[in-house]
Amino acid sequence: xxxxxxxxxxxxxxxxxxxxxxxxxxxxxxxxxGSTVGSPPSSLSLTFTEGIExxxxxxxLTDAGGKRIETGALEHPESNxxxxxxxxxxxxxxxxxxxxxxxDTHATDGHFTFTVKGS
Amino acid sequence: MxxxxxxxxxxxxxxxxxxxxxxxFAALIVAPSESxxxxxxxxxxxxxxxxxxxFCVTALRMYEVSGLHGRVLVLDLLRTRWGLLxxxxxxxxxxxxxxxxxxxxxxxxxxAAWLVLRSFQGHAGAHGMVPALVDWxxxxxxxxxxxxxxxxxxxxxxxxxxxxxxxRVLATVALALLVPAxxxxxxxxxxxxxxxxxxxxxxxxIAKLVLAAVLMALGAVNxxxxxPAMRRGEPEAETSLIRxxxxxxxxxxxxxxxxxxxxxxxxxxxHAP
Numbered sequence: 577x578x579x580x581x582x583x584x585x586x587x588x589x590x591x592x593x594x595x596x597x598x599x600x601x602x603x604x605x606x607x608x609x610g611s612t613v614g615s616p617p618s619s620l621s622l623t624f625t626e627g628i629e630x631x632x633x634x635x636x637l638t639d640a641g642g643k644r645i646e647t648g649a650l651e652h653p654e655s656n657x658x659x660x661x662x663x664x665x666x667x668x669x670x671x672x673x674x675x676x677x678x679x680d681t682h683a684t685d686g687h688f689t690f691t692v693k694g695s
Numbered sequence: 696m697x698x699x700x701x702x703x704x705x706x707x708x709x710x711x712x713x714x715x716x717x718x719x720f721a722a723l724i725v726a727p728s729e730s731x732x733x734x735x736x737x738x739x740x741x742x743x744x745x746x747x748x749x750f751c752v753t754a755l756r757m758y759e760v761s762g763l764h765g766r767v768l769v770l771d772l773l774r775t776r777w778g779l780l781x782x783x784x785x786x787x788x789x790x791x792x793x794x795x796x797x798x799x800x801x802x803x804x805x806x807a808a809w810l811v812l813r814s815f816q817g818h819a820g821a822h823g824m825v826p827a828l829v830d831w832x833x834x835x836x837x838x839x840x841x842x843x844x845x846x847x848x849x850x851x852x853x854x855x856x857x858x859x860x861x862x863r864v865l866a867t868v869a870l871a872l873l874v875p876a877x878x879x880x881x882x883x884x885x886x887x888x889x890x891x892x893x894x895x896x897x898x899x900x901i902a903k904l905v906l907a908a909v910l911m912a913l914g915a916v917n918x919x920x921x922x923p924a925m926r927r928g929e930p931e932a933e934t935s936l937i938r939x940x941x942x943x944x945x946x947x948x949x950x951x952x953x954x955x956x957x958x959x960x961x962x963x964x965x966h967a968p
Contacts, residue, residue, distance in 0.1 A: 599961045629777075631763070631775065632757050632763070633761075634761070678821050679777065679820070679821050680817055680821040681753050681777045682961065683760045
């Protein structure tokens with residue numbers, strides 16, 4: 577490959593690095609999607625593929641019986657991250673339901689589960 | 696809701712291009728005709744209707760997802776990045792309309808700066824600074840080209856050869872910006888080749904690229920055929936040029952419709968968390 581072409585591809589790759597994918601999708605979560613954690617997490621953190629608007633976004637937690645768990649207020653420490661503090665969770669399976677609006681005003685939602693292991 | 700947003704987006708984009716492109720034409724080519732100026736005012740009028748309508752539809756969408764309503768909904772929407780850019784775009788239309796007595800150069804520079812706000816408001820802006828700036832170059836070039844063609848088609852006949860030659864240069868420069876900026880956006884928004892054929896976004900993008908190729912072919916006919924024929928003094932050349940330009944504007948309008956549709960379609964993504 578000619579050096580100029582290689583350089584052009586390298587520049588394009590750099591420009592494309594860190595590309596998000598349009599509407600905001602969940603990139604990763606803590607506790608991780610589908611994971612089993614040994615001790616109850618003190619907070620829930622969701623990272624999205626692009627910046628989101630917290631005023632129009634929400635995160636809800638329900639237990640295995642579908643009962644809603646009261647969480648702390650929604651926090652927005654980075655443009656693409658939402659966190660909520662959690663009360664002490666009993667062992668069991670939990671579902672996180674999220675609904676967010678990206679900075680270009682497109683809405684997306686989804687859910688995932690994680691499990692807190694019994695001691 | 697997406698259909699109404701796409702129609703509003705199309706009107707918004709077309710009016711933006713007629714307004715900004717008309718100002719670029721006045722600064723770079725020649726003062727527009729009376730009819731050309733009327734079309735610029737029509738674009739201002741269309742934006743004065745469509746921008747509030749876009750705000751209302753977006754507020755309704757935000758109500759549906761959040762349950763917020765009334766004053767809180769309006770204020771929260773105005774505080775978002777989209778809302779701030781919306782206010783900037785609306786103020787920009789007012790400035791461009793009020794600045795009619797300014798010289799063509801500063802007014803065109805103001806129009807170029809105004810286009811940045813639109814690029815940061817959409818998909819590209821959500822991706823970051825570089826994609827938004829590349830989108831701005833794409834929009835700038837599209838406005839100069841298509842908006843310039845609208846003004847060219849509205850000039851009194853016969854169109855002087857010198858004017859046609861200047862538009863030819865402007866179109867060539869615009870194309871040199873449009874193609875790489877468009878290719879960058881295509882690879883950015885559709886990260887895997889198979890997604891071009893497997894996602895609604897990819898399929899719409901292919902349709903847009905086909906129409907853009909038709910547009911470029913028509914431009915090539917003007918560049919290599921009609922304008923040189925006008926220079927040689929061939930009697931039918933000017934009529935053929937204007938006919939081709941009108942057809943280009945028609946195809947360009949369809950390209951803008953597909954661009955507006957891309958603005959509301961979710962971009963394909965190839966990963967799960």
